[in-house]
Amino acid sequence: MTSVTDAPLPAVTRLIATDLDGTLLRDDKTLSDRTVAALAAAEEAGIEVFFVTGRPARWMGVVSDHVQGHGMAICANGAAVVDLRDDGRPLLVRPLEREAALAAIRALREVAPGTSFAVEFTTGIHYEPAYPPFHLDPGATVAVAEKLLQADSSGSGAPVLKLLAHHAELAPDEFLALARSTAGDLASFTRSSPTALLEVSGPGVSKASTLALCCAERGIDPAEVVAFGDMPNDVEMLGWAGASYAMGNAHPDAVAAASGVTVTNNEDGVAVVVERILAAG
Template sequence: MAPTRTLDLSRVQLIASDLDGTLIVGGFNAGKISPRTVSALHAIEKKGLRIIFASGRPTRTMIHAVDQAEGLEHLLCICCNGAQILDSHTRTIIKKFSIPPDHVRAIIKQVKTALGPHVLLAAESDVHYKSESGFDEQCGKVMQGKPVLVDNDPIEGFLKKPGSEEEDTVENLLLTHRTWPASQLYEFLQTQVFADPKWKSMIHLTFSSSHFVEICAAGVSKASALAYLCNKLDVDPINLIAFGDMPNDIEMLKFAGIAVAMGNAHESVKAIADLTTETNEEDGVAVVLEKIVQL
């Protein structure tokens, strides 16, 4: 956490924003960056400040947001809730924080033992998206991209590159329940499936959608990826402002010198924020960025 939490916008050097429900207008994984927000982002960059998109999105859907930003020159992207960092120019993953293979196996066995056929799994593995049959249908239209199906052997399927025996990495495991919303599944996983203290050293559990819960390696979050980038960019976190709306943004908001919740944010997010701006549909991020530009 940053050492102090005042609202001196003049000290801001770095902006980090969640996408869905925050920077973007419209539905999960399907919305757009509004013209007003695009204009504000370019004005921020012209002022000499750096911008980071920080999302639960994988690289394949992060690219859509990059394109909508219309040519930001120095944009960096945190994907999969901190498990991947994307260079928006080369469109390559420049850093990964993967779940160790033995942990992937243990997680899946634990989940399947507890919930059996009631839970379906998917994984973001480097640039590959893999899932059990029915995962996308269960999540409605929020997932994008055709998955590689791993029904014959989900555990090893997630850990092998498609059509190869070569090992693949897993940055993010996704879990959806056939009848429960993500909040209920999250609570059950925390209190029943992963209640043993040993799991705290193995996984980081969160959710940013009503459809699925996400698992990263222990210690991996948007905040940990921001800490890595702050070090690389030589920016003190006290000079970072962050915007978010869901529980997977909380670590990032606590890490930033200034934490901004959206008007539409989850109550747990508003509770730890320094200020609450307008909703994403009202260009709440742009409202604050325009104030920074005017300083």
């Protein structure tokens, strides 16, 4: 794997796509002054910046104060595209159909007893009694997932962005492999947490497939995209982009998918590459 200093850059860079947690953000969930300056300089040079994350739109406050011109975000692992300059207004939703969600839940309950679930709607998240509580969402309804997915539940018929499936005992990669082998025909399974927490989206929905849609709308070729990530939910995006960098702290699958490796998120690895792109300009 080539390092940040000798990995090839695109002949032309028109879009930078970056994950947030473990990638653009430091471990304390802040953006460094260096990173803010690098992204601003990229936009001044005519390069569009996309935040591409597993986070829902309501958890984008970590970057929304620093968007400047770059307000586009792909959230929930590709299930939603929002404009942070417009209060996170959804521009595109790629939902997980409720019947597919219920089928995935049934499959995981059977092969991994003890799995607990949360349901992320466009209107917010709700979860089962056994699921680790979300302190950022104190208004969540607590009920079994099957009830949450009823049209008259707290979701009130709102589209489902993704399921979250948690297991207290399985190893994270083991849980992901089990889910994909059992129910991969029903939904897309990935993970971004260091724990055994899976994220379940509609079939074919990923950071990469939604980024590809956004780039096609703009007439941007994959060869003109530079992507950054650190976890399995970034793998498809890192493989799709013309040039891509796994962070120095990345999961081995992300490293294998990327065309280069930069330094860690705490060392401003994204800014290091962006500065190199601009210098090569």
